[in-house]
Amino acid sequence: MTAMETLLATSFERTFSDFVGYDEITKIKSSLFEQYHITLLSSIKDFAKFELITTQVLGLVGTPLIKKTLDQICKLESKSEHIVEIKDESLKDVILSSFDDDIKKQILNIAFDYPLTLWEIVSRTNIEPRVVSENMAYLILHGLLATIDLEDSEHNKKYYTTIDNFSVKMQDDAFCMYVTINEIANADPLKIIS
Amino acid sequence: MPNSFSQLLCMDTIRDANNHLEPGQRTMLACENKTPESTVKAALTILKDHDYAIWIELHEHNLAEKIIGIYSDPIKRHILLLIDHPISKDEILNDCGASQSSAYRKFNELVQDGFILPVGYTKSEKRVRLYDKLISKAEFSVSAKVSQIRLKVNLSRLPKLPMREPIYP
Numbered sequence: 001m002t003a004m005e006t007l008l009a010t011s012f013e014r015t016f017s018d019f020v021g022y023d024e025i026t027k028i029k030s031s032l033f034e035q036y037h038i039t040l041l042s043s044i045k046d047f048a049k050f051e052l053i054t055t056q057v058l059g060l061v062g063t064p065l066i067k068k069t070l071d072q073i074c075k076l077e078s079k080s081e082h083i084v085e086i087k088d089e090s091l092k093d094v095i096l097s098s099f100d101d102d103i104k105k106q107i108l109n110i111a112f113d114y115p116l117t118l119w120e121i122v123s124r125t126n127i128e129p130r131v132v133s134e135n136m137a138y139l140i141l142h143g144l145l146a147t148i149d150l151e152d153s154e155h156n157k158k159y160y161t162t163i164d165n166f167s168v169k170m171q172d173d174a175f176c177m178y179v180t181i182n183e184i185a186n187a188d189p190l191k192i193i194s
Numbered sequence: 195m196p197n198s199f200s201q202l203l204c205m206d207t208i209r210d211a212n213n214h215l216e217p218g219q220r221t222m223l224a225c226e227n228k229t230p231e232s233t234v235k236a237a238l239t240i241l242k243d244h245d246y247a248i249w250i251e252l253h254e255h256n257l258a259e260k261i262i263g264i265y266s267d268p269i270k271r272h273i274l275l276l277i278d279h280p281i282s283k284d285e286i287l288n289d290c291g292a293s294q295s296s297a298y299r300k301f302n303e304l305v306q307d308g309f310i311l312p313v314g315y316t317k318s319e320k321r322v323r324l325y326d327k328l329i330s331k332a333e334f335s336v337s338a339k340v341s342q343i344r345l346k347v348n349l350s351r352l353p354k355l356p357m358r359e360p361i362y363p
Contacts, residue, residue, distance in 0.1 A: 096262070096265070096266035097266055099262070099336050099338070109338035109339060112338055161338065165335060166335070166336055166337075167333065167335040168265065168332070168333065168335075169333050170271075170331065171330065171331040171332075172278055172330075173276075173278060175271065
């Protein structure tokens with residue numbers, strides 16, 4: 001699971017579901033559950049599984065449809081610098097509002113340099129655990145925090161921030177957003193689109 | 195010395211800088227807390243580039259965050275994207291896709307913060323006030339630790355005469 005897969009998962013699920021018919025998406029969901037016991041959203045965060053099942057269900061149409069979906073929500077700007085243009089408006093809103101929120105921003109800052117467990121993040125803030133937990137749930141749901149295959153001695157999952165930074169350019173009626181993907185957990189965090 | 199966000203972006207300050215700066219020159223403005231242990235609270239640079247465009251660069255973190263907050267608000271952002279020429283308030287409120295009450299409130303906040311200016315009236319029999327945006331281009335870079343902002347001022351929309359008092363709709 002890469003940072004990019006996690007960040008794009010929700011937008012990808014929505015856009016892909018718009019492109020695919022009801023019967024096909026139901027078949028994909030059923031196959032994912034039967035073979036891997038995971039949801040569509042979880043499979044997108046583990047993209048190889050999603051690709052495999054989609055190709056099984058849709059055949060040759062699968063790969064072009066995945067590419068079409070990715071083209072709709074993002075564009076690779078710089079592979080070496082891990083910069084991606086975000087085209088999906090709802091994802092832009094999520095990123096902007098999260099970095100505009102003091103608590104969410106503090107969590108993203110704490111989990112930026114290395115993966116931490118929920119309780120490690122809570123202990124580094126001066127905020128009530130319930131509030132931190134609620135905000136973390138939002139960040140995980142919207143892909144700004146990703147889990148990594150690391151656990152502490154009590155098997156608690158570790159989380160890290162998926163975005164290093166983002167920039168915005170706003171001129172006339174254009175509003176462009178470019179994000180730099182955090183590379184701490186993956187050697188190739190852009191694998192999904194490159 | 196300016197001491198609030200609106201005043202930092204006020205028309206008079208920008209017009210003064212535009213009148214006195216040569217292309218390539220810049221000026222730095224700062225405001226202080228009016229507390230016993232007075233410290234610089236906010237700072238910005240106004241610079242004129244070689245195309246005679248005026249840019250505002252924000253250095254102070256909280257002020258930058260406040261502006262990012264404005265652009266992060268989907269309704270305010272939509273209103274700013276809608277304005278590409280002098281336009282009436284009703285046109286903006288009808289086209290911005292939000293409820294009238296929300297759009298009205300957000301529009302007023304943008305006027306109070308100096309992002310939207312009254313720039314004149316329609317030439318029709320029924321005079322309707324027209325508005326335009328002050329910032330024609332915004333660029334910002336944000337991470338969990340640092341925020342940097344550059345704003346390009348729409349000089350053609352800068353009122354010719356000093357206003358001194360903010361105009362609210």
